[in-house]
Amino acid sequence: MTDPKQSLPDAPATQAVDANEALGGSTRREFLVTATVGSALLAEACRHAPPVEDIPPGAPPPSELEVTLKVNGQAQTVKVDPRTSLLDALRERMGLTGTKKGCDHGQCGACTVMVDGRRELSCLTLAVMQQGAEVLTVEGLAKGDTLHPLQQAFLEKDAFQCGYCTPGQLMSAVGLMSEPCGAADADVREAMSGNLCRCSAYPNIIAAIQQVRRTPKL
Numbered sequence: 001m002t003d004p005k006q007s008l009p010d011a012p013a014t015q016a017v018d019a020n021e022a023l024g025g026s027t028r029r030e031f032l033v034t035a036t037v038g039s040a041l042l043a044e045a046c047r048h049a050p051p052v053e054d055i056p057p058g059a060p061p062p063s064e065l066e067v068t069l070k071v072n073g074q075a076q077t078v079k080v081d082p083r084t085s086l087l088d089a090l091r092e093r094m095g096l097t098g099t100k101k102g103c104d105h106g107q108c109g110a111c112t113v114m115v116d117g118r119r120e121l122s123c124l125t126l127a128v129m130q131q132g133a134e135v136l137t138v139e140g141l142a143k144g145d146t147l148h149p150l151q152q153a154f155l156e157k158d159a160f161q162c163g164y165c166t167p168g169q170l171m172s173a174v175g176l177m178s179e180p181c182g183a184a185d186a187d188v189r190e191a192m193s194g195n196l197c198r199c200s201a202y203p204n205i206i207a208a209i210q211q212v213r214r215t216p217k218l
């Protein structure tokens with residue numbers, strides 16, 4: 001019986017050997033897997049990051065990238081590992097620890113901030129993906145000694161106990177104010193359902209938000 005390997009034409013086999021040699025001894029499959037995974041990781045990590053143009057072809061992904069964010073009205077430039085979440089960049093690189101880390105998995109809402117006018121879970125977005133974005137954190141709500149109306153309402157309605165979820169609740173409520181949302185308490189509950197409170201301060205949180213929503217704008 002004919003050996004199937006011997007029946008293969010010579011030319012493609014030779015080309016395959018040449019290709020393997022050109023790839024430094026790696027198999028074609030190893031090369032393709034490495035190239036595909038490597039480019040996907042690099043592209044995702046470096047999207048929008050300015051220094052990426054300076055990375056020579058074939059170089060490994062950089063260990064740190066520079067990212068500039070406008071946080072609470074002030075431009076801040078920090079160097080971060082490309083895998084750093086916006087949450088960790090805010091807390092660990094910019095010292096803005098008002099934004100809390102609850103689950104770090106997009107499930108509790110404690111890390112909510114505003115990014116370019118929309119509420120975002122900062123644990124679920126990479127800092128380098130927000131290059132140039134305007135970020136508003138809980139530290140940016142008050143104007144001097146004057147609390148944001150939502151902060152004031154949370155105080156008046158006793159809308160927290162331990163307070164750990166409160167920055168996220170406040171920032172989510174800030175986002176809610178500019179979103180389409182029905183007038184009923186149930187509508188607010190639904191719109192705030194991504195923000196969990198282990199102390200179950202929900203009724204007072206809803207009351208505080210509704211107080212602000214029902215206050216006529218000047």
Ligand code: FES
Pocket residue numbers: 100101102103104105106107108109110111112121122123124
């Ligand atoms: S810490 Fe981001 S959703 Fe929980």
Ligand code: FES
Pocket residue numbers: 159160161162163164165166196197198199200201
């Ligand atoms: S006030 Fe304690 S978790 Fe919400």
